[in-house]
Amino acid sequence: MVMHEKWMKRALELAENGRGWTSPNPEVGAVLVKDGQIVGEGFHHLFGAPHAEIEAIRNAGENVAGSTLYVSLEPCCYFGKTPPCVETIIRSGIHEVVVATIDPNPKVNGEGIRALRNSGISVTVGILGGQAKESNRGFFSMIQKNRPWVTLKLGLTADGFIADVTGKSRWITSKPSRVYVKEQRLKYDAIMVGMGTVFKDDPSLLPENRTGYIPYRVILDDVLNMPFRMKLVSDEYKQRTVLVVSTGEKEEKIKQMKALGVHVIRTERNELGWIDLNAALEALAGFGINSIFCEGGGQVAGSLVSERLIDELQVFIAPKILGTGIMAFSGLMKSLDEAIQLKWNEPVKMGEDIFIKGTLV
Amino acid sequence: MVMHEKWMKRALELAENGRGWTSPNPEVGAVLVKDGQIVGEGFHHLFGAPHAEIEAIRNAGENVAGSTLYVSLEPCCYFGKTPPCVETIIRSGIHEVVVATIDPNPKVNGEGIRALRNSGISVTVGILGGQAKESNRGFFSMIQKNRPWVTLKLGLTADGFIADVTGKSRWITSKPSRVYVKEQRLKYDAIMVGMGTVFKDDPSLLPENRTGYIPYRVILDDVLNMPFRMKLVSDEYKQRTVLVVSTGEKEEKIKQMKALGVHVIRTERNELGWIDLNAALEALAGFGINSIFCEGGGQVAGSLVSERLIDELQVFIAPKILGTGIMAFSGLMKSLDEAIQLKWNEPVKMGEDIFIKGTLV
Numbered sequence: 001m002v003m004h005e006k007w008m009k010r011a012l013e014l015a016e017n018g019r020g021w022t023s024p025n026p027e028v029g030a031v032l033v034k035d036g037q038i039v040g041e042g043f044h045h046l047f048g049a050p051h052a053e054i055e056a057i058r059n060a061g062e063n064v065a066g067s068t069l070y071v072s073l074e075p076c077c078y079f080g081k082t083p084p085c086v087e088t089i090i091r092s093g094i095h096e097v098v099v100a101t102i103d104p105n106p107k108v109n110g111e112g113i114r115a116l117r118n119s120g121i122s123v124t125v126g127i128l129g130g131q132a133k134e135s136n137r138g139f140f141s142m143i144q145k146n147r148p149w150v151t152l153k154l155g156l157t158a159d160g161f162i163a164d165v166t167g168k169s170r171w172i173t174s175k176p177s178r179v180y181v182k183e184q185r186l187k188y189d190a191i192m193v194g195m196g197t198v199f200k201d202d203p204s205l206l207p208e209n210r211t212g213y214i215p216y217r218v219i220l221d222d223v224l225n226m227p228f229r230m231k232l233v234s235d236e237y238k239q240r241t242v243l244v245v246s247t248g249e250k251e252e253k254i255k256q257m258k259a260l261g262v263h264v265i266r267t268e269r270n271e272l273g274w275i276d277l278n279a280a281l282e283a284l285a286g287f288g289i290n291s292i293f294c295e296g297g298g299q300v301a302g303s304l305v306s307e308r309l310i311d312e313l314q315v316f317i318a319p320k321i322l323g324t325g326i327m328a329f330s331g332l333m334k335s336l337d338e339a340i341q342l343k344w345n346e347p348v349k350m351g352e353d354i355f356i357k358g359t360l361v
Numbered sequence: 362m363v364m365h366e367k368w369m370k371r372a373l374e375l376a377e378n379g380r381g382w383t384s385p386n387p388e389v390g391a392v393l394v395k396d397g398q399i400v401g402e403g404f405h406h407l408f409g410a411p412h413a414e415i416e417a418i419r420n421a422g423e424n425v426a427g428s429t430l431y432v433s434l435e436p437c438c439y440f441g442k443t444p445p446c447v448e449t450i451i452r453s454g455i456h457e458v459v460v461a462t463i464d465p466n467p468k469v470n471g472e473g474i475r476a477l478r479n480s481g482i483s484v485t486v487g488i489l490g491g492q493a494k495e496s497n498r499g500f501f502s503m504i505q506k507n508r509p510w511v512t513l514k515l516g517l518t519a520d521g522f523i524a525d526v527t528g529k530s531r532w533i534t535s536k537p538s539r540v541y542v543k544e545q546r547l548k549y550d551a552i553m554v555g556m557g558t559v560f561k562d563d564p565s566l567l568p569e570n571r572t573g574y575i576p577y578r579v580i581l582d583d584v585l586n587m588p589f590r591m592k593l594v595s596d597e598y599k600q601r602t603v604l605v606v607s608t609g610e611k612e613e614k615i616k617q618m619k620a621l622g623v624h625v626i627r628t629e630r631n632e633l634g635w636i637d638l639n640a641a642l643e644a645l646a647g648f649g650i651n652s653i654f655c656e657g658g659g660q661v662a663g664s665l666v667s668e669r670l671i672d673e674l675q676v677f678i679a680p681k682i683l684g685t686g687i688m689a690f691s692g693l694m695k696s697l698d699e700a701i702q703l704k705w706n707e708p709v710k711m712g713e714d715i716f717i718k719g720t721l722v
Contacts, residue, residue, distance in 0.1 A: 053717045157700065158676060158719070159689045160521015164697040172697065305682055315519060317678070319703035319719060321666055323693025328520045332684025336525040336533065339518065342680035347708035354708045356715055358519070358680060 001127075004098055007031050007038075007070040008127045012100070014043040014052070015072045015135060018214035021238075023048045023189045024288040030056035030071040032094070039063035047288065051076065053085045057092050065093030069080060072132045073105040074125075077112040081194070084114050090119045098124045100132035104143045139289030141311065147281045148189070149291040151312040152304055153181060154328055158317060161325030162298060167200055169326075170243035176351030177316045181295070182208045188293040190216035190242070190284065193218075194300040195225055204231045205295070216289060217241045220300055222275050224250045226257070231267060233262050242287065246275045263287070272331070274299070277307050298330035305329055305340055313342060313358040316350065362488075365459055368399075368431040369488045371506040373461070375404040375413070376433045376496060382407045385649040387464075387500035391417040391432040393425060393455070400424035408649065412437065412624035414446045418453050426454030433493045435464040435486075438473040447473050451480045459485045461493030465504045499550060499651030502672065508642045509550070510652040512673040513665055514536050514542060515689055519678060522686030523659060528561055530687075533566070537712030538677045541556035542656070543569045551645065555661040556586050564591045568654070577650055579603045581661055583636050585611045585625075587618070594623050603648065607636045622653045624648070633692070635660070638668050659691035666690055666701055666721075674703060674719040677711065 014029030022028075022044045030052035040063065042055020049072035050058075053075050057064050074086040075097070082141045089097065097116050102109060103112065116123050133140055141149035155173040156162060163169035171178065185191050185207040197203060198219060205217040214237055219226065224245045227232055239261040245254070246269045254264050267279040284292065294300060304310050334340060342358040349355070375390030383389075385407045391413035393401035401424065403416025406627065411419075414436050418425050422451040436446040436458070450458065458477050463470060463486065477484050496502055502510035516534040517523060524530035534541065546552050546568040558564060559580060566578040575598050585606045587594055593602045600622040606615070607630045615625050628640040645653065655661060665671050695701060710716070 011552075072556060154522065158674075158703060160517065160519075164700070165694060166696060168697045170697075185411075301685060305684075313519075317705075317717070319705050319722075320697075321690060321693070321701035321703065322695045322697070323663060323666075323690040324688065327685065329684040332682070333526060334683045335527060336529045336531075336681075336683070339525070340682035342519060342682065344678075344680050344710065344713065344715055346710055347717070349705065349707055350707065353704055354715070354717055356678070356708070 004070075004124065004127045008072070008098060008100055009070075010038070010041070011052075011072045012128060012135060014041055016028055017189060018044045018046070020189060020215060020251050022287070023047065023290045024142060026073055026136040028052040028071065028073045030069060032056050032060045032067040032069055034063055034067040039067055049083045051082055051085050054082070054088055054321065057088060057266055064147055068096040068098060069094045070098045070127075072100045073136065074099050074101065074108055074110070074112045075116070076103065076108050077115050078107045086115045088174045089116065090121065094121065096122045096124075098127055100127055101125070101129040104140055106143075106281055137311070142285060142290050147278070147309070148285055148289050149302060149311050150281070150294060150309050151188070151292070151314060152294045152301055153296070153314045153316070154301065155316045156318065156328060157320045157322050157325065159321050159323065160328060161322050162296065162328050163326040164322050165325055167326060171203065172318045172320065173316045173353050174318065174351035177353045179208070180350060180355075184293060186213065186217055188215050188291045189289040190218045190292045192220065192292050192294045192300065194220045196226045196296070196297045196298050197298060198226065198232065202230055204235060204237075204270065206237060214240050215293075216287060218244060218284060218289075218292065220244050220275050220280065222246045222269070223286075226251055227259040228256070233257060233260060238262050242284065244275055244280045244283070250314065274303060277303055277309055298326055298328060302329040302331040308360055310360055313360070315356045315358065317354040317356070319352050365431075365485065365488045368394050369433070369459065369461055371399070372400075372431045372433045373489060373492060373496060375402055377406070379405045380548060381550060381576060384499065384651045385503065385646070386409065387434055387497040389413040389432065389434045393417050393421045393428045393430055395428040400428055401414065409442045412443055412446050415443070415449055418449060426707075427456055429457040429459060430455045431459045431488075432459045434497065435460050435462070435469055435471070435473045436477070437469050438476050441466045442706065445648060447476045450477065451482065455482065457483045457485075459488055461488055462486070462490040465501055493596060498672070502648060507652050508639070508670070509646055510669050510672050511642070511655060511665060512549070512653070513655045513662055513671045514657070514675045514677070515662065515681065516677045517689060518681045518683050518686065520682050520684065520708050521689060522683050523657065523689050524687040525683050526686055528687060531562065533679045533681065534677045534714050535679065535712035538714045538716065540569070540709060541716075545654060546576055547574065549576050549652045550650040551579045553579040553653050553655045555581045555658050555662065557658040557660060558656070559587065559591055559593065559659075563591055565596060565598075567598060567721045575601050576654075577601050577603050577648065579605060579645060579650075581605050581636050581641065583630070584608045585614055589617070591688055594618065594621060599623050603645065605636055605641045605644070637662060638664055638670055642670065659687055659689060663690040663692040667693055669721055670685065671721055674721070676715070676717045676719065679713040680713050
């Protein structure tokens with residue numbers, strides 16, 4: 001069991017190399033082990049490219065026969081962009097397969113494992129399964145909830161404000177928290193903010209390391225107020241920007257944005273006249289976006305929580321008191337009996353701040 | 362050293378028995394040890410009663426000669442309500458004294474230790490000193506800051522509100538947090554709230570266990586709005602209630618309150634027309650109140666933090682979102698650059714809530 005976990009850990013590490021690139025596919029890593037030695041490794045590099053198992057088998061060459069395959073997600077058993085992995089595994093002479101977690105895709109969902117077992121291969125399932133699900137939570141969300149995973153980040157004062165009365169929010173939280181937030185951007189398919197944040201901060205929403213994968217930058221801009229001078233539509237990554245609008249007008253501006261390489265999505269409005277977030281998330285899924293990291297501000301946060309479209313809440317509580325300021329969830333007013341209920345994880349210190357993860361219950 | 366800590370721990374445990382009763386004196390415990398055995402124990406029971414050392418010496422009887430005294434605070438060297446302990450210790454034949462912390466009282470402040478050493482007694486200082494200071498932090502505050510120690514408790518939603526828009530706050534926090542708050546009441550000389558809390562909740566502010574010491578219940582009631590029907594001025598503990606008023610009127614009502622056994626303090630007003638909290642704390646110190654546990658609401662919290670009269674902040678963050686509600690610090694409006702700065706301790710889960718202690722910096 002300890003050895004199983006050791007090799008699966010390596011498979012999960014390999015999987016991470018594909019993070020972002022593989023969406024809407026899951027990230028997957030695979031390791032082939034023979035006589036206690038790694039004889040082959042692979043990961044899913046890019047949507048449409050060979051699967052991790054196939055990479056590992058190729059990498060192992062002649063050593064594949066008699067080896068054990070560790071793979072972070074159940075091998076597929078259907079023709080998609082590539083032929084089914086299960087067939088290749090059976091033909092390769094692999095004698096044992098260890099799987100972290102079942103592929104929830106209805107086209108697989110245990111059928112891959114069944115096919116392997118039917119061919120006489122010994123299969124173990126569930127080694128580091130929680131970690132494997134966590135790393136593919138966007139993919140799981142798409143299959144289970146039919147929408148991208150949404151993490152909402154909040155940087156709050158001790159008394160719950162996201163900015164002072166003048167709107168200033170740079171910086172409420174301490175540097176280690178801000179670095180952690182930037183590091184996380186690479187773990188999502190898209191970073192999302194509202195126009196309030198764009199006007200206030202002119203953010204670029206890029207990861208710290210820009211040499212590899214760059215997540216989409218999604219801006220909820222209901223009436224297409226985005227000025228052309230903003231970084232998000234003028235920097236060298238503008239083809240990674242998606243504006244979500246709900247106006248029926250501004251045809252000309254939409255054309256101009258598209259001419260710049262900026263993506264524009266038009267969605268319905270909700271009964272309050274703002275962007276219908278369910279429709280917006282559905283449209284974003286069409287871009288291959290499985291997971292979204294929402295960084296604010298108040299209107300976006302208020303709408304997301306009203307629609308219960310938050311899978312994880314990340315709250316950074318700074319050691320600061322303002323008394324009055326901009327509230328975290330705009331447009332929301334619940335009585336105590338009808339409050340939105342959360343569940344907190346264990347809190348930690350991060351820099352000078354307190355960091356708490358939570359989920360809606 | 363390990364043995365020193367073991368016996369000092371016992372002295373600190375004994376000291377706790379006097380908590381509340383000894384104010385404005387410190388709580389003190391003492392243990393006499395001879396040949397690895399406890400031969401005498403004592404604690405300061407009540408303001409004006411014999412000191413812990415004297416109790417322990419009496420308790421040890423003939424065994425005192427040649428023993429080691431463990432005492433949680435430096436023995437006194439002056440005539441106060443009782444004769445100086447140092448003289449009794451020297452006469453008793455105790456050959457060694459271990460002290461947790463120096464008595465900061467200018468009349469002692471190391472002189473007790475010096476007198477013991479001058480008489481040939483070996484003295485060790487600083488065993489569990491931090492814990493000893495913590496347990497007497499009200500006494501230390503009176504000497505070092507010339508005002509009672511103030512702990513402010515806040516029960517907040519995740520978005521920083523102390524109540525919903527209708528004013529309802531029962532219950533924001535979970536039961537374990539509320540039990541912890543009630544348990545803490547016994548550790549303070551007084552519990553303090555404003556009239557908003559009284560009107561809303563009609564609280565009794567009593568500890569869970571009412572068989573022993575009952576802390577004062579202090580109500581900041583600037584224009585003496587307190588109705589006679591409220592528990593605080595009508596229950597069997599009303600002689601432990603102190604109303605702090607800043608009005609020059611309502612002589613008759615003040616007389617009636619006093620006739621009931623309720624204490625009334627009149628203090629100055631500040632420039633905003635509300636109670637001058639510095640003056641109020643000074644007057645409360647006159648009641649022998651060394652430490653105050655403030656349980657709300659927004660106006661009291663806002664005034665305390667404005668005046669920087671908070672020594673410890675206890676924040677309970679409930680897993681609930683309201684969107685809008687009653688803000689924690691009324692009357693305060695700081696820009697981000699001028700925010701009141703705190704320092705957080707390590708956070709913990711408490712029941713369903715997050716519990717964080719902090720201090721003003």
